[in-house]
Amino acid sequence: MTAATVGPQRYQERYAARLEAAAQARRDITLVLETWGLPQLVDVAEQVVTELVANAVEHTDAATVGASITRTGTESARIVVTDTSRTRPTPGAPSPDDEHGRGLLLVEALAHDWGSDPVHGGKRVWAELRADGTW
Template sequence: MTAAHVGPQRYQERYPAKLEAARQARRDIALALETWGLPQLVDVAEQVVTELVANAVEHTDADTVGASITRTGEESARIVVTDTSRTRPVPGTLSPDAEHGRGLLLVGALAHDWGSELVHGGKRVWAELRADGGQ
């Protein structure tokens, strides 16, 4: 007898939209990746989910923020962060004296691909991670 395929490995959680949400999501996503045997994705995933959750907390009036990770291949995963805002994120311009606005530029540099889409009740921002690195 062989095991039946039951779908991809996936973890999801909702967090109160507070500053500590990024830390909690980072910890949970890292634990999921370690459990799945994907430690090579942990560092990048921690940085990406931290930026995406922090953006959702800082730039929306959402009460909660959702974060999920889905294993999409042998050495790849997709992070999704959701909130109730209908405003899509836009990367800032890189300025040497800017104190903010680099988060999405960092996500773009670390992820293989990323984007956002409007969904019923808000938006989702996603990032594709691969063990072979970003772009």
């Protein structure tokens, strides 16, 4: 892994906006959480970062996608995914037969809180994760 580590409590990386980016980000975030001694956040973090990165790759024309994780407490972290689109994500309303459109609904269900903010050159989508049972 050729990741850019920023201090002991934050990790960030940029990925080429390809389908493989979600799997790469998932592996990196998992390794970071295990290194920090937060294995209780791994399952939720894997799902959340996979959905957010996959959405950035699929629904924007970004050449790269950024992903970061910041430890925000003894059992909490914040995942941020950035891209160059200014369009804010909104959860879909898929029918039971739809095969797609549930990613942000999953993020909404798993994260303690989530949202998006415009930033210079695009947007960031974030999700707060907590291991204290207040998903």
